[in-house]
Amino acid sequence: MGAITPHPLQTDDLVARVMATIIEPTMRAMGAEGAPFEGVLYAGLMLTAQGPMLLEYNVRFGDPECQALMVRLDDDLVDALLGARQPRWLPEAVTCVVLAAPGYPESPALGDPIAEPGADAQGTVVFHAGTARDEVGGLRVAGGRVLSVVGRGASRDEAARTAYARVEAVAWPGAQYRRDVGAREAP
Amino acid sequence: MKVLLVGGGGREHALAWALARSRRVDELVAAPGNPGIAAVARCVSVSAGDVEGLVATAVGMRADLVVIGPEGPLVAGLADRLRALGIRAFGPSAAAARLEGSKGFLKDLCARHGIPTAGYRRFTDADEASAYVRAHGAPVVVKVDGLAAGKGVVVAMTIDEALAAVDEMLRAARFGDAGRSVVIEDFLVGPEMSFFALCDGGTARFFATAMDYKRLRDGDLGH
DSSP: OEEEESOTTOOHHHHHHHIIIIIHHHHHHHHHTTOOOEEEEEEEEEEETTEEEEEEEESSOOTTHHHHHHHHBOSOHHHHHHOSSOOOBOSSEEEEEEEEOTTTTTSOOOOOEEOOOOSOBTTEEEEESSEEEOTTSOEEEOSSEEEEEEEEESSHHHHHHHHHHHHHHHOOTTOBOOSOTTTSSOO | OEEEEEEOSHHHHHHHHHHHHOTTOSEEEEEEOOTTGGGTSEEOOOOTTOHHHHHHHHHHTTOSEEEEOSHHHHHTTHHHHHHHTTOEEESOOTTTTHHHHOHHHHHHHHHHHTOOBOOEEEESOHHHHHHHHHHHOSSEEEEESSOOTTOSEEEESSHHHHHHHHIIIIISOTTGGGGSSEEEEEOOOSOEEEEEEEEESSOEEEEEEEEEEOSSBGGGBOO
């Protein structure tokens, strides 16, 4: 599992078309149905030969896309969530790689000790998910998805290289992760 | 302002990391949080599924804003409860969260309002669903109506796979109430895109796009 942002096929024209044909009609429809939508509307799209089509909606940020988005956001998140202006973004590409427990998703093995991921460094940030402190304050695997490693770079390739260099540093024996996030146009 | 963040996954650690950098945030509390979030917020042991506990936490800390990470508490009406108490919440009402909470609601909405999406039919009866699958042919997509932690969608490349999905969802009731009703829809071809907009009830603003590498292992093998 992983994510990259921005999507390699994002263009101004595509964004305008999706807003006009999918997002804004949904807002009007929900208003007309007496259920106006507030919050983040996350559309899963298929870019078909006939144009963008809606596969599904989520009503919250995606995981792990959110981890990549927050690192690329170059603005105040509260202003972005509540404000009326377009947020600023870093010009860079961002890659997120999820490290999962052995046995995930069927039966993740919990309890393995893991090292402290440490501070944000060299264009990377490590986010916790399924981790917990033991009695002596050590970090242990406590869920299927354990850590998300996010890296920035001037290009998609560089963002992936940056992220994977940090992945190598924080991975514990048995950690499962993809090695190809950001490496191809389409996952 | 005082902010309560609901959730304890990687998504919520990323939100906490960004909220902690906001010059508008003076106090950040997370429920339940995780060891990473604990570095930037005060974590309270209230689970993201405990709507009453979350409301009490927001009231107790006099939260100015509650940012709700996961879909569960949204579908359960947490944002409605907070707004009724005059507390600002980032997240939809339970009625608006049906966009995610009921695939059938979404498909009917798209059909009524001309929003481009795959053709579909809704079923609660397993025999009718199976007959439709045989008549439609494969590939075809079978989805449970309700929330299933991302596991309630089967992209069936053969009729047998689609029939097995119908059996699992409607006959074996593997998804419980979430699978009491299914949507069977046409298979679409093309690259996928995650598209995010921020909405205030009346208007929507484009936020960002991302590409999700859904599978666990390389080359899209595994789950």
